[in-house]
Amino acid sequence: MSNSSSFAVEAHDLVKVFPRGNVRALDGVSLHVEEGTILGLLGPNGAGKTTAVRILSTILGPDSGRASILGHDVVKEAETVRRIIGLAGQYAAVDENLTGRENIRMVGRLSHMSWKASGVRATELLENFGLTDAGDRVLKTYSGGMRRRLDLAAALVARPPVLFLDEPTTGLDPQSRQDLWGVIENLVAGGTTVLLTTQYLEEADRLARNIVVVDHGRVIAEGTPAELKANLGTSVVSITLSDDGMAQKAAGLVASLSDNAPLVDRNIVELTVENGPMVGAEVLRALDAAQVPIAGLALREPSLDDVFLSLTGHKSEAETAAERAARIGKGSKHRGEADADGRDAA
Amino acid sequence: MTTITAPATAPLADSGHRLRWVLNDILTVTWRNLVALTRTPEAMFFSTLQPIMFVLLFAYVFGGAISIPHLKYIDFLIPGIFVQTVSFGSVSTAVGLSEDLQKGLIERFRALPMARSAVLAGRTTADLSRNIFVVALMTGVGYAVGFRIGTNIGLFLCGILLVLLYSYALGWGFATVGLSASNAETAQVMVFPIIFPFTFASSAFVPVASMPGWLQAFAKNQPVTQVVNAARSLMVGGPTHNTKAVWLSLAWTLGLLVVLAPIAVRKYRRVA
Numbered sequence: 001m002s003n004s005s006s007f008a009v010e011a012h013d014l015v016k017v018f019p020r021g022n023v024r025a026l027d028g029v030s031l032h033v034e035e036g037t038i039l040g041l042l043g044p045n046g047a048g049k050t051t052a053v054r055i056l057s058t059i060l061g062p063d064s065g066r067a068s069i070l071g072h073d074v075v076k077e078a079e080t081v082r083r084i085i086g087l088a089g090q091y092a093a094v095d096e097n098l099t100g101r102e103n104i105r106m107v108g109r110l111s112h113m114s115w116k117a118s119g120v121r122a123t124e125l126l127e128n129f130g131l132t133d134a135g136d137r138v139l140k141t142y143s144g145g146m147r148r149r150l151d152l153a154a155a156l157v158a159r160p161p162v163l164f165l166d167e168p169t170t171g172l173d174p175q176s177r178q179d180l181w182g183v184i185e186n187l188v189a190g191g192t193t194v195l196l197t198t199q200y201l202e203e204a205d206r207l208a209r210n211i212v213v214v215d216h217g218r219v220i221a222e223g224t225p226a227e228l229k230a231n232l233g234t235s236v237v238s239i240t241l242s243d244d245g246m247a248q249k250a251a252g253l254v255a256s257l258s259d260n261a262p263l264v265d266r267n268i269v270e271l272t273v274e275n276g277p278m279v280g281a282e283v284l285r286a287l288d289a290a291q292v293p294i295a296g297l298a299l300r301e302p303s304l305d306d307v308f309l310s311l312t313g314h315k316s317e318a319e320t321a322a323e324r325a326a327r328i329g330k331g332s333k334h335r336g337e338a339d340a341d342g343r344d345a346a
Numbered sequence: 347m348t349t350i351t352a353p354a355t356a357p358l359a360d361s362g363h364r365l366r367w368v369l370n371d372i373l374t375v376t377w378r379n380l381v382a383l384t385r386t387p388e389a390m391f392f393s394t395l396q397p398i399m400f401v402l403l404f405a406y407v408f409g410g411a412i413s414i415p416h417l418k419y420i421d422f423l424i425p426g427i428f429v430q431t432v433s434f435g436s437v438s439t440a441v442g443l444s445e446d447l448q449k450g451l452i453e454r455f456r457a458l459p460m461a462r463s464a465v466l467a468g469r470t471t472a473d474l475s476r477n478i479f480v481v482a483l484m485t486g487v488g489y490a491v492g493f494r495i496g497t498n499i500g501l502f503l504c505g506i507l508l509v510l511l512y513s514y515a516l517g518w519g520f521a522t523v524g525l526s527a528s529n530a531e532t533a534q535v536m537v538f539p540i541i542f543p544f545t546f547a548s549s550a551f552v553p554v555a556s557m558p559g560w561l562q563a564f565a566k567n568q569p570v571t572q573v574v575n576a577a578r579s580l581m582v583g584g585p586t587h588n589t590k591a592v593w594l595s596l597a598w599t600l601g602l603l604v605v606l607a608p609i610a611v612r613k614y615r616r617v618a
Contacts, residue, residue: 054453058456058457059456082458082459087453087457089450089453093450093453093454094451094454095382095451097382098378098381102378106374106377106378107458109371110375110455110459111458111459138385154454
């Protein structure tokens with residue numbers, strides 16, 4: 001591990017403050033991506049994911065800290081870095097007025113490939129991404145999924161060994177997302193190193209070997225998906241109530257059954273515990289005794305969503321029992337906010 | 347920062363190679379902008395319709411009320427229209443760059459191993475090509491409404507060249523506007539308050555002598571008047587002959603380019 005050469009991407013203590021609004025977008029972020037693997041950079045909107053990617057892809061300079069791609073410093077050797085990276089952004093940075101082929105060709109030419117070679121590469125990429133038929137159509141006619149695939153294709157023109165994908169599937173329908181996941185997996189199987197930012201835990205869970213969770217510009221957790229889940233107990237007891245009010249009431253009743261605070265999402269209360277079946281039975285007894293009718297009870301493995309909520313939904317972690325009791329007593333308004341935070345994050 | 351590190355990464359022997367790639371990048375971005383232009387023919391159509399309407403407006407509506415000693419008004423007007431057309435045309439430089447910025451294309455460009463100056467140079471070069479087309483069209487329209495070259499074709503083309511050079515310099519100024527605007531619509535409305543006073547308080551449509559004294563002081567000493575007077579001298583000659591204006595307009599144009607281009611490049615490096 002001390003040998004840095006096994007990492008394709010290294011960042012040490014990156015800090016970036018945007019003077020406008022004095023936002024500390026990055027507040028000492030360090031991360032490493034092993035060659036030939038995917039690192040998932042996970043976090044809610046505004047957590048600093050995009051800022052990190054922009055620094056690593058030389059678009060933005062850090063205020064302090066350093067980063068390198070395959071050993072090349074992103075500030076001092078920015079030009080070299082630009083030759084070995086590909087970037088696909090969340091805003092699908094493609095030219096609406098050009099055809100798919102022309103877009104790929106443009107990036108090829110700007111990556112200093114010959115006109116002919118960029119044409120050959122365009123044909124190849126359009127085929128790989130199922131865009132052959134649409135290749136000569138202007139991008140305005142593309143669907144969201146096609147546009148993302150083209151954006152990714154454009155990032156791959158020069159066959160970069162390191163790829164940055166900034167929320168590649170945000171806003172895509174499930175089928176397009178699955179397709180894109182397959183494409184990314186193929187790339188990594190071919191040896192490409194990928195740093196992927198996402199708000200979707202499912203995505204990081206499926207694709208990433210390692211995950212770094214950021215919030216407010218800081219790394220708040222890192223590890224493999226399994227490690228992150230293991231920190232959370234082994235199972236989740238999910239109780240469905242008849243309505244939101246009942247869920248609040250039930251959350252108060254079952255809170256003492258787990259070390260982790262119960263999470264309420266509308267009419268569902270979830271409790272992360274070590275011994276699922278036993279706690280499940282206790283939940284039934286407690287709710288029955290209080291005459292709270294339940295609509296459903298389920299046991300499941302914790303998902304990364306649970307990890308994420310427990311890490312970034314500060315309210316459920318950091319608050320005191322008294323605060324919790326007060327909030328639960330107040331009803332759903334405050335809860336709604338906490339819930340919304342978690343939902344956006346997820 | 348890039349300029350400092352550039353020699354370190356590119357060996358000296360590579361400088362010719364490097365220049366070739368800068369040109370390649372500028373050409374590629376120019377190509378991309380021109381292709382995009384052909385994809386919005388309706389925008390092209392209406393943006394060429396506007397100067398034609400200006401010709402008709404001044405030739406037939408206002409022109410009768412404006413008398414120029416020893417000169418047909420249409421001969422006075424057309425060189426002014428050329429300058430007005432290319433000035434208004436520079437809106438597209440601001441709008442185009444603003445759109446690229448907004449849509450994240452510049453973001454992509456910045457992560458590519460291309461010359462940073464190529465995004466701006468490619469845009470201004472594409473707009474120059476567009477202006478060449480529009481000026482050619484306006485020459486035809488001018489002929490149709492009675493404009494005639496008073497000098498010779500060589501001097502006329504020199505006049506055209508001067509107008510185009512001026513438009514190119516101006517483009518760099520509007521590039522900065524485009525990079526400063528929060529979106530394309532804002533860029534568009536930001537440009538006109540800058541262009542309007544310079545274009546209309548100039549010798550483009552009426553003799554400066556017809557203006558009140560305080561306005562004359564402005565009109566006589568601003569670049570549009572110099573460029574219009576120079577274009578008129580080169581295209582029409584006769585009573586409009588003005589060698590001093592030719593040199594002054596060249597000085598203005600080069601001065602603007604030397605000042606505006608670095609400002610635009612600096613702005614481009616800063617926006618992220």
